[in-house]
Amino acid sequence: MAHDLTTPRDGIPPVLSTPASFREAAAALASGQGPLAIDTERASGFRYDDRAFLVQIRRRDVGTFLLDPEGHRTEFTAALAPVLNGQDWILHAAPSDLPSLAWLGLYPGSLFDTELGGRLAGLDHVNLAAMTELLLDVRLAKGHGAEDWSQRPLPANWLAYAALDVELLLELGDTMAEILDNQGKLDWASEEFEYIRNTHSTITGPAEATWRSVRGVASLTRPEQLAVARELWMIRESIAVEEDRAVSRILPNKVLIEIARLLPRTARELVRVKGFRRSEVRFWGEIIQRALESDPRTWPTRDRPPRGLPSRQTWAAEHPDSWERFSNARTLLDDLSADLAIPVENILKPAVLRTVAWGATVGREIRSPLDLPDVLRDYQARNWQVELTAPILTETLFR
Known part of the structure; x- marks a missing residue:
């Protein structure tokens, strides 16, 4: 039976907010073993951007560190980057944290995303609390993710929540890797994790905003x-x-x-x-x-975006044969999704399916099934996705 964990087992770590304390934390983390569990707390609902106001890091043998980079971001990066960069990281819902970490000059060498791993493993609920309860029999305290993490001082119960976000992340990563391996999906997951890591590897700051x-x-x-x-x-x-x-x-x-x-x-x-x-x-x-x-x-004029795909109603009415082929492909992908217990959008993005189906049946940009693998990769499909979906698309779109 699951038990409640409302505060870290070793107590709430102090918040480190000075260059000297950053260097001490870096030295301690460097002495630890294995991957690093990392999380961030941000305040995008209160502050201009989505920068991290608290960085939580845990490693075996050294425990959890709570670091406040605000006011000393350059010193934070100078201390932590040599220790963290190029290492194995474990995060939950990595795309939400990696940008703010990249703004701090922090980049993983390899990545394991427990949230995405849960999706690929077919779990019904993939939030951190649900996964730790299901797989580790621990109910985590929750409820402070949307707070204003830029405020100081931070309340003790918020800090407990933040520390618990990484308290069991290493164990959860190990468990998810074993589950995915047993399901024959670990290589697929590794491709997904590497794709996420690579797409964030060149980020140095927020994207430029435009009206x-x-x-x-x-x-x-x-x-x-x-x-x-x-x-x-x-x-x-x-x-x-x-x-x-x-x-x-x-x-x-x-x-x-x-x-x-x-x-x-x-x-x-x-x-x-x-x-x-x-x-x-x-x-x-x-x-x-x-x-x-x-x-x-x-005065500005209206942008005229490139002509995209027709609406579903127009597609079905004006190109019924093409629509039928697309529908058949979608049905077979849904069947594959059910067989593998992987959400269909993780097998092939719906927008990619629509674009490829249109291009193969109406637009004629894709003239041969031999072109499909390269076309799918052009749309950022990973190798495992190409191997699973190209036969289905060949069967349905090129008959």
């Missing part, structure tokens, strides 16, 4: 709407950077897009926008007015 990347901008069609959206975004961005605040706490995307869509010209119209804060009507009203009074020759 056109705001979700919903593509729905704006008129130049004056786009001009307002751009101006609102630029002001919001400058405030967010200067004050280190999450953009959602300044002007949420949905509100920004709705203002640009409606083009309110009076205070009364502006306060009617759902989600808009009445107290800020004068400030944002002036921004809107300034955009609308700017030279129309400077």
Whole structure:
């Protein structure tokens, strides 16, 4: 029967936040054995970016370290990178942590992602608490992942939660490796882990933000709407950077897009926008007015994205034979997914399936089944995925 673990077995480690303590932690970690269990706590809902405000590291023989890099990030990297880089890392849901670790100059030599391993093993629930309860008979304390981890000091119960995120990660990694090996999936998982590691290996900082990347901008069609959206975004961005605040706490995307869509010209119209804060009507009203009074020759125009695939309804109606082949391929992949107990999206991304099916049956970019493996790899399919799916796609798309 599972037992509760609400605090680390060796107690809550102190938070290390000075260059000297970073060097001491690095020396201790260097003396340990085996892979490193690593996790981060961030504050993207409160701060401008998704940088790590707490880094948790555990290694056999030396225990767990909680490190606060804020204010000494250069010194943090100088101390920890020589010890951590190139080593074997174990993370849970690695793509969520690797970017912030890369911003700190930290990169694994090899990677094991227990969350993805759980998906490939066919587990129904792959959050950390569910997996430790199922596989290690331990119920972890949970509930603080969405807190403001930039605040100081951090409450003791938050620190216990953070330390527990790596407390059993090494054991969980060992257990998952054994399960995947027994299922004949360990090599597949290794390919997936290496793909994740490689895609994060060149990250050095946050991706550059642009106003056109705001979700919903593509729905704006008129130049004056786009001009307002751009101006609102630029002001919001400058405030967010200067004050280190999450953009959602300044002007949420949905509100920004709705203002640009409606083009309110009076205070009364502006306060009617759902989600808009009445107290800020004068400030944002002036921004809107300034955009609308700017030279129309400077207003942006709508981006025309390359023509993509048709809607499903159009595809089925205008190209019924192609749609039938695509549907047959999808059915066989669903069957394969059930047989292997692997989610179908982990076998082949649905978007890749649609693109390949269209290209082979209508677009004619793929003229022979012999081209399929290379085409799939061009869309980032791994070798194990190609080996499993190419025969199915050959059978259904090239009959």
